[in-house]
Amino acid sequence: MDFEPTKQQMMARKIARGFAEQELEPFAQDRDEKMEFPADALEKLADLGFMGISIPRNYGGAGLDSISYVLIIEELARACASTAIIVSVHNSVGAYPIYALGDDAQKEKYLHDLATGRKLGGFALTEPNAGSDPASIETTAQADGDSFVLNGTKTFITSGSTAETLVVMANADRSKGGRGVTAFIVEKGFDGFSVGVKENKLGIRASDTCELIFENCRVPRVNVLGGVGKGLSAALNALTFGRVGVGAQALGVARCAMEECIRYSQDRKQFGKPIAKFQAIQWMIADMATEIEAARFLIFKASSLKDQGKPFAREASMAKLYASEVAMRTATKAVQIHGGYGCMKDYKVERCFRDAKVIEVYEGTSEIQRMIIARNTIG
Amino acid sequence: MKELTIIVTVKQVPDTAEVRIDPETNSLMREGVPSIINPEDLNAVEAALSLKEQYGGTVTAVTMGPPQAQEVLEEVVAMGVDRAVLLTDRAFAGSDTLVTAFTLSRGIMKLGTFDLIICGRQAIDGDTAQVGPQVASFLDLPQVTYADRIEIVDDCAHVQRSLEDCTELVKVCLPALVTVLGGINRPRHPSLYNIEKACDETCVSIMGAGDLKVPASMLGLNASPTGVKKIFEPERTTECRYLSGDEKEMARTLINHLKDQSIL
Numbered sequence A: 001m002d003f004e005p006t007k008q009q010m011m012a013r014k015i016a017r018g019f020a021e022q023e024l025e026p027f028a029q030d031r032d033e034k035m036e037f038p039a040d041a042l043e044k045l046a047d048l049g050f051m052g053i054s055i056p057r058n059y060g061g062a063g064l065d066s067i068s069y070v071l072i073i074e075e076l077a078r079a080c081a082s083t084a085i086i087v088s089v090h091n092s093v094g095a096y097p098i099y100a101l102g103d104d105a106q107k108e109k110y111l112h113d114l115a116t117g118r119k120l121g122g123f124a125l126t127e128p129n130a131g132s133d134p135a136s137i138e139t140t141a142q143a144d145g146d147s148f149v150l151n152g153t154k155t156f157i158t159s160g161s162t163a164e165t166l167v168v169m170a171n172a173d174r175s176k177g178g179r180g181v182t183a184f185i186v187e188k189g190f191d192g193f194s195v196g197v198k199e200n201k202l203g204i205r206a207s208d209t210c211e212l213i214f215e216n217c218r219v220p221r222v223n224v225l226g227g228v229g230k231g232l233s234a235a236l237n238a239l240t241f242g243r244v245g246v247g248a249q250a251l252g253v254a255r256c257a258m259e260e261c262i263r264y265s266q267d268r269k270q271f272g273k274p275i276a277k278f279q280a281i282q283w284m285i286a287d288m289a290t291e292i293e294a295a296r297f298l299i300f301k302a303s304s305l306k307d308q309g310k311p312f313a314r315e316a317s318m319a320k321l322y323a324s325e326v327a328m329r330t331a332t333k334a335v336q337i338h339g340g341y342g343c344m345k346d347y348k349v350e351r352c353f354r355d356a357k358v359i360e361v362y363e364g365t366s367e368i369q370r371m372i373i374a375r376n377t378i379g
Numbered sequence B: 001m002k003e004l005t006i007i008v009t010v011k012q013v014p015d016t017a018e019v020r021i022d023p024e025t026n027s028l029m030r031e032g033v034p035s036i037i038n039p040e041d042l043n044a045v046e047a048a049l050s051l052k053e054q055y056g057g058t059v060t061a062v063t064m065g066p067p068q069a070q071e072v073l074e075e076v077v078a079m080g081v082d083r084a085v086l087l088t089d090r091a092f093a094g095s096d097t098l099v100t101a102f103t104l105s106r107g108i109m110k111l112g113t114f115d116l117i118i119c120g121r122q123a124i125d126g127d128t129a130q131v132g133p134q135v136a137s138f139l140d141l142p143q144v145t146y147a148d149r150i151e152i153v154d155d156c157a158h159v160q161r162s163l164e165d166c167t168e169l170v171k172v173c174l175p176a177l178v179t180v181l182g183g184i185n186r187p188r189h190p191s192l193y194n195i196e197k198a199c200d201e202t203c204v205s206i207m208g209a210g211d212l213k214v215p216a217s218m219l220g221l222n223a224s225p226t227g228v229k230k231i232f233e234p235e236r237t238t239e240c241r242y243l244s245g246d247e248k249e250m251a252r253t254l255i256n257h258l259k260d261q262s263i264l
């Protein structure tokens, strides 16, 4: 067993870190404050291969393995968690399902543009009345000749107003419940598809989270992804990969918070010495470091299983659950270590705290991860 | 316009201005200090890559250093450099700027014909800004230093030099050597697309003293005419004196003091 990344994986991490420190970190706070979408950074990321990290090279991707993928997402998130989730959603639930389930024509038409970042991808499952229970979605897809007609509303969709190619879940036969759920590739310009409210959020504020409205939106039948009625498993498979990336995103946030604490606790003096000299502070940082390390290995384990082509749903949920809760615990302690300053917008830990909370919710809440882990553990 | 064959020289340097110095040997203690590409060499690489994009051709990066200097070559390949050459041999150890330049020039001669050599102006550790000009001189090439713009026109380069009090536009026939300033461009980031190539074992070719066909007596410490006599940190002698009395009194004391020091 070797715990060291390979040379290629280390280079991927180095490239991501260099980019993140120069192009993301200096702007992250401002973007968070203004809810400003990182369009220019995404354009640069696209040129460098970040929008098709694990899509094969023949489709315009960088063709890297899943370990490289999580190392990259972690580095981006350490600098700007919002940019990291845009990249993660695009790669894992935007582009990847089209790679995994798309037919040749669909790959030809959509995958290259996604993998090279010419178009941004999104994934629309959640609805006002269906979040944790995706089988209960109410958006309908009515077959009509060569097309399906979609009606319904999606909510909280990452990159909702900026994505140009979306994987959208709708039910083609509500009498069949979950077995009617079907995945569609929807283009931004399709008639009847519009963007509703843009949400004002607690954290991950630079990512644009929107309502999507489908009003008699006509989608060609050739845009059905993976077969009619196969949408639920398509969605769950995409989310399984997505969760590993979200785990890595959480890890990046946790690392950012811990690194801030290491710096701050050595500078800040009370009772005549740096607060890092107090055991209470040292123990908090020791716990952060330990949990971050443990989270990292869960994420590596899930990624490595995926690269070997083995089932990894249980490990992906463990990675997402544990890493996001570690991010929340770490950020909470980090604010505490910063005292009053930690409550101020001028300090990164304040942003980490808000970002971490959101990560515990999206791509499956902690409760849903525990449900999946239990199902895969108890049987 | 024909395609350009460009060579860039890159140096691996320690990542900090606070390099520690070994008091025994008067040399840099590099162990434990993270290494990076000399910042102006990234500008040299960017200049070469953007010329390649404009005119076509190839870019080869050359470095002389210990085996771990291969890292900087891999990084510039990830930026888009086509080929990389590492000059490494125990016999090269302890080279001063003259011998560094001699060794680099011998390595470059092995690469065949070329149109342009681009160097950084100056390395952040050695700081002499001598290696570029010395390489030009060993290869008998015209040299243009302090470049902040390079354009190719027919068989010549039009190079803008940024000097202290003026800007100079120089036309130089190729082949030539140019040293570039940090302000010439913004180096691109290495790309995920190039990782595979950069990590391919065949991407960096390695040359030692034997490959250069140069006798050991012309290499390394022994061949270096200059040596470091002593390295020391400058002593800080600033002292702060507080004046007392009313404003007039303090002003008078200050003026007298400045006169004593021949400042006024």
Ligand SMILES: Cc1cc2nc3c(=O)[nH]c(=O)nc-3n(C[C@H](O)[C@H](O)[C@H](O)COP(=O)(O)OP(=O)(O)OC[C@H]3O[C@@H](n4cnc5c(N)ncnc54)[C@H](O)[C@@H]3O)c2cc1C
Residues within 6 Å of the ligand: A089, A123, A124, A125, A126, A130, A131, A132, A133, A155, A156, A157, A158, A159, A201, A204, A209, A358, A361, A362, A363, A364, A365, A366, A367, A368, A371
């Ligand atoms: C910033 C952000 C971005 C998002 N991006 C996307 C996106 O791009 N695409 C997309 O489709 N969705 C997206 N979502 C939606 C997200 O995935 C859902 O919010 C999440 O799955 C929870 O669904 P819900 O909000 O409807 O909560 P609910 O499902 O209503 O859950 C409410 C609470 O009940 C708990 N709960 C529910 N069921 C059970 C159960 N069986 N046992 C125990 N507890 C349970 C939940 O854990 C939670 O605590 C995003 C959300 C946010 C906040």
Ligand SMILES: Cc1cc2nc3c(=O)[nH]c(=O)nc-3n(C[C@H](O)[C@H](O)[C@H](O)COP(=O)(O)OP(=O)(O)OC[C@H]3O[C@@H](n4cnc5c(N)ncnc54)[C@H](O)[C@@H]3O)c2cc1C
Residues within 6 Å of the ligand: B009, B010, B011, B012, B026, B027, B028, B038, B040, B041, B044, B062, B063, B064, B065, B095, B096, B097, B098, B100, B101, B104, B118, B119, B120, B121, B122, B123, B124, B125, B126, B127, B128, B129, B130, B131, B132, B226, B227, B228, B229, B231
């Ligand atoms: C502590 C210390 C003591 C030294 N003592 C002496 C001394 O006594 N006498 C003496 O002559 N020199 C001395 N040197 C200089 C040492 O030999 C140089 O590090 C080396 O020769 C390169 O010179 P430079 O660092 O000044 O590079 P510069 O001349 O400033 O570099 C200019 C450019 O040349 C290229 N270049 C330089 N070195 C290389 C390389 N190895 N491989 C590829 N490209 C390169 C790069 O493009 C670089 O940007 C000393 C250096 C240090 C740090």
